Amino acid sequence: MAILVDDSTKLVVQGLTGREGSFHAGRNKDYGTDLVAGVTPGKGGGDVDGVPIFDTVTEAVEQTGANTSMVFVPARFASDAVLESFDAGIDVIVAITENIPAMDMARTVPYLHAAERDVTLIGPNCPGLISPGKANVGIIPGEICSPGPVGLVSRSGTLTYQIVHELTQRGIGQSTCVGIGGDPIPGSNFIDILEKFEADPETEVIAMVGEIGGDAEERAAAYISDNVSKPVVAYIAGRTAPPGKRMGHAGAIISGSKGTAAAKEEALRAAGIPVAANPTAVAEEVAKILDR
Amino acid sequence: MDLFEYQGKELLRKFEIPVPEGRVATTPEEAAEAAKGLGGRVVVKAQVQIGGRGKAGGIKLAESPEEAREAADKIIGMTISNEQDPKGQLVKRVLVERAGDIREEYYVSFAIDRSARKFVGIMSAQGGMSIEEVAEKDPAAVSKVHIDPLLGFSDYHARKLVYGAKLDPEARKEAIAILPKLYRAFVELDASLVEVNPLVLMGEGRVVALDAKVSLDDSAAYRHPNFDELKSVHEVPEQERFAKERGLNFIKLDGDVGIIGNGAGLVMSTLDVVKAAGGDPANFLDVGGGAGAELLSSALEVITSNAEVKSVLVNIFGGITRCDLVAEGIIDALGRLDVQVPIVVRLDGTNAEQGRKMLADAPHPKLIPADTMLGAAEKAVALAHTKEG
Numbered sequence: 212m213a214i215l216v217d218d219s220t221k222l223v224v225q226g227l228t229g230r231e232g233s234f235h236a237g238r239n240k241d242y243g244t245d246l247v248a249g250v251t252p253g254k255g256g257g258d259v260d261g262v263p264i265f266d267t268v269t270e271a272v273e274q275t276g277a278n279t280s281m282v283f284v285p286a287r288f289a290s291d292a293v294l295e296s297f298d299a300g301i302d303v304i305v306a307i308t309e310n311i312p313a314m315d316m317a318r319t320v321p322y323l324h325a326a327e328r329d330v331t332l333i334g335p336n337c338p339g340l341i342s343p344g345k346a347n348v349g350i351i352p353g354e355i356c357s358p359g360p361v362g363l364v365s366r367s368g369t370l371t372y373q374i375v376h377e378l379t380q381r382g383i384g385q386s387t388c389v390g391i392g393g394d395p396i397p398g399s400n401f402i403d404i405l406e407k408f409e410a411d412p413e414t415e416v417i418a419m420v421g422e423i424g425g426d427a428e429e430r431a432a433a434y435i436s437d438n439v440s441k442p443v444v445a446y447i448a449g450r451t452a453p454p455g456k457r458m459g460h461a462g463a464i465i466s467g468s469k470g471t472a473a474a475k476e477e478a479l480r481a482a483g484i485p486v487a488a489n490p491t492a493v494a495e496e497v498a499k500i501l502d503r
Numbered sequence: 504m505d506l507f508e509y510q511g512k513e514l515l516r517k518f519e520i521p522v523p524e525g526r527v528a529t530t531p532e533e534a535a536e537a538a539k540g541l542g543g544r545v546v547v548k549a550q551v552q553i554g555g556r557g558k559a560g561g562i563k564l565a566e567s568p569e570e571a572r573e574a575a576d577k578i579i580g581m582t583i584s585n586e587q588d589p590k591g592q593l594v595k596r597v598l599v600e601r602a603g604d605i606r607e608e609y610y611v612s613f614a615i616d617r618s619a620r621k622f623v624g625i626m627s628a629q630g631g632m633s634i635e636e637v638a639e640k641d642p643a644a645v646s647k648v649h650i651d652p653l654l655g656f657s658d659y660h661a662r663k664l665v666y667g668a669k670l671d672p673e674a675r676k677e678a679i680a681i682l683p684k685l686y687r688a689f690v691e692l693d694a695s696l697v698e699v700n701p702l703v704l705m706g707e708g709r710v711v712a713l714d715a716k717v718s719l720d721d722s723a724a725y726r727h728p729n730f731d732e733l734k735s736v737h738e739v740p741e742q743e744r745f746a747k748e749r750g751l752n753f754i755k756l757d758g759d760v761g762i763i764g765n766g767a768g769l770v771m772s773t774l775d776v777v778k779a780a781g782g783d784p785a786n787f788l789d790v791g792g793g794a795g796a797e798l799l800s801s802a803l804e805v806i807t808s809n810a811e812v813k814s815v816l817v818n819i820f821g822g823i824t825r826c827d828l829v830a831e832g833i834i835d836a837l838g839r840l841d842v843q844v845p846i847v848v849r850l851d852g853t854n855a856e857q858g859r860k861m862l863a864d865a866p867h868p869k870l871i872p873a874d875t876m877l878g879a880a881e882k883a884v885a886l887a888h889t890k891e892g
Contacts, residue, residue, distance in 0.1 A: 235823075287725055312723035313615055314693050317652045321620050338822070350792070352822045352853060367768020368792070369820045372852060373876065376820065393767055395617045395695075422768055425617040448771040451778040452787075454587060459752050459767025459789045461722065462617070467635055472775075489776050491877055 212413040213342035213387045214362070214404070215303050215331060216244075216279060220346040223248040223271045223301070225292045226283035227259050235307070235350050236262075236281065242347040247275040268299035281339065281348050282306040289335060290315035293398075297323060297330055305348050306334035306398065313461070316396040323398065332398025336461065338368035338390035351375075351388060359384020361497055362408035364401060365420035366393050366427075366460070370448060370490065374420060377494035383503060386414040393460025395424070401431035409439050416442050416500050418493055419484075421475055423449035424463045428475040432482040444496045445479045446487045447472045504719045507550045509598045510733055511715030515697075518688040520681055521711045525600030534575030537599035538568040544602040547574040551592040554633065555585040561594065564602060571599060595738075604706030605713070607671050610634050611664070611682070612698035613689040622650040624686065626664040628671075630701030644668070656686040670704075677710035678702070693723030742808060749801040751788060758783025760887045761806035761815035761844075763799070765790050765824045773818045776877055782884030785812045793823040799832025800839065807842055814845045816883035818876055821852030830858035834865045845886040847871045849879035 222239065226232035227249025237260065240246040246262055248271035255266030265271040268280065280296040282289055282304065289308040296304045304323075316335065323330050333340055339349010343356040350368070355376050361383055365371040368390055375388060389404050391397045401419060408414045417439070421428040428447060435443050450472040452458050454465040465471050476486045487493040506514070512522040526537035527550070538545045549561030556562060561583050563574035575597050584591025608630030616623040626646045629637045638645050646667030648660045661682040665675050681702070689697040698716040705711055724730040739747065746753035752767070756774075760782045764770035767789050774784040786809070790802050799817075806815055819829050833848060846869055850858045862872055871886070873879035 286722060310722040312693055313695060313720050314690065314723065317615055317620070317622065321651065322653060324620070350823055355852065365768070367766060369766025369822060370768030370772050372820045372822050373769055376851060395615060396620055420768070422771060427618065430618060448768050448775060450775045451784060452771060452774070453756065456754050458754065458771050458787055463767060463771065488779065489877060490772055491875070
């Protein structure tokens with residue numbers, strides 16, 4: 212099982228002919244992901260290391276059966292690329308691109324959520340997702356992951372790697388690791404992913420990694436206490452972050468007294484969810500639950 | 504980017520939102536000149552991005568150009584602080600505006616509501632104070648509408664805000680006319696916030712934006728040709744400018760443990776573990792994804808240029824970032840700079856072993872390797888607390 216990406220994933224990469232796109236898609240392919248196509252307008256008919264390039268996503272879908280797309284195009288073209296994938300019938304869209312104007316996502320995300328089809332956008336400004344041993348779509352280093360029972364969802368990239376590393380060192384693998392990204396309006400929030408982990412038979416424990424800004428963690432806490440039967444371990448980065456400063460991610464900002472780590476931790480604890488003090492403690496807590 | 508009041512007002516004026524006539528001055532003489540040009544009574548307002556400037560003496564009425572000169576002389580050069588920003592901001596310029604007869608003060612804003620995935624418009628008949636304060640003391644006084652970004656602002660939104668906030672009947676018609684313009688400004692400027700506090704009802708019945716707080720989305724700068732010009736008046740401290748020019752995401756903090764990491768979440772987490780180990784981070788510095796040797800070397804240069812830094816913690820988890828290149832950058836910086844503080848380095852992930860070996864092969868008295876993130880934090884904190892020499 213796992214969620215969103217697995218052995219049935221057929222990946223089309225928008226921006227495959229770019230430097231970043233070809234590098235990371237190449238790594239995904241080496242991992243075993245079925246990379247079937249690239250899309251770059253004007254370069255249709257060519258190929259990148261044997262992977263055919265098309266001018267439009269629709270052509271790529273028609274000719275290769277692609278069912279998942281990864282967006283690696285520059286920020287100013289990125290929301291257009293997401294919408295193009297949606298229009299072409301792709302149901303899992305992973306946007307790695309950083310610095311997309313918030314207004315663009317404010318329109319794109321509600322549009323996708325209102326769609327009659329069940330469409331999932333992961334990101335933008337995210338490391339993508341990996342179902343270890345099955346498929347890797349994004350920039351998470353596959354070699355630090357291993358298959359197993361932990362579903363991980365996080366707003367951060369490298370912090371996710373740190374926690375995966377700590378889990379792997381304890382011999383604990385992952386069903387799927389999802390980086391939902393650091394933007395104020397992400398395509399998927401914690402609740403969207405928690406729902407999928409709850410339904411995934413392979414996932415036994417969920418690790419949720421949040422950070423300052425917004426109230427997605429608070430809402431997730433309420434959702435978990437009503438809807439999630441599996442054990443959840445949480446961690447929040449940014450306990451020491453000063454208010455009013457954007458801590459690297461567009462969405463990581465304490466506005467006035469809102470969006471603090473303390474408020475998030477309190478909401479999670481109130482919902483009966485253990486909150487780890489640091490990344491190492493996340494792995495320790497998960498190990499305890501799994502009795503390892 | 505958070506704009507100064509005068510910049511925000513200039514933009515709002517382009518959307519036909521009534522704002523008082525005014526001019527910016529950087530010297531008392533310019534302020535006197537501005538007051539003369541405007542004629543009559545004026546108000547001299549400190550241009551800082553900090554709340555409570557009125558209380559701090561940053562806003563003064565002047566009956567004549569001479570009084571405007573005196574007011575500007577007092578205000579320019581003062582430092583205005585509040586609870587959130589105890590260090591405060593130095594006043595470099597004032598806005599000289601025609602003063603009017605204020606009957607009522609209201610609040611109105613448009614922003615992005617992250618959790619609702621919609622835009623939100625907020626209005627209150629209690630202007631002049633923070634909306635959080637009003638919402639806490641008197642929630643019924645706050646009127647709020649959610650706007651679907653795909654449908655945009657409807658007339659009923661404006662009516663709901665204005666009637667809901669119970670504005671004076673005399674102010675309603677003009678306020679209802681101003682709201683769609685303010686919404687248009689919010690969307691077309693790619694703003695994350697447009698706040699007018701106060702929006703005022705003047706003696707003669709006009710409704711005017713007396714203040715303007717406009718925050719623009721840096722990511723949308725490419726589609727706003729005036730963005731760089733607006734940004735040019737915002738002074739950035741030397742250390743931050745140096746960092747930014749090199750593509751480093753840097754925020755200065757008040758402690759003495761310098762921090763370098765890759766990825767916003769990991770760096771935030773590193774600050775937290777340093778604090779938990781009893782230390783105080785001197786900064787947030789994210790070298791980003793795929794940082795090379797040169798960037799790492801620059802990062803160390805930025806951090807060690809802060810005299811308050813007593814130790815440095817480099818915490819890298821290599822994904823796209825290669826630890827061998829990180830090691831190369833550290834070795835380069837140690838050779839290039841006169842580093843006086845200990846540098847604790849923790850490398851994991853892509854090419855970590857290679858990186859660790861490179862550091863081991865280039866021993867330096869100030870270079871201290873660490874195996875884990877927590878262990879590295881403890882070492883860096885202990886070293887910051889050690890009195891040297």
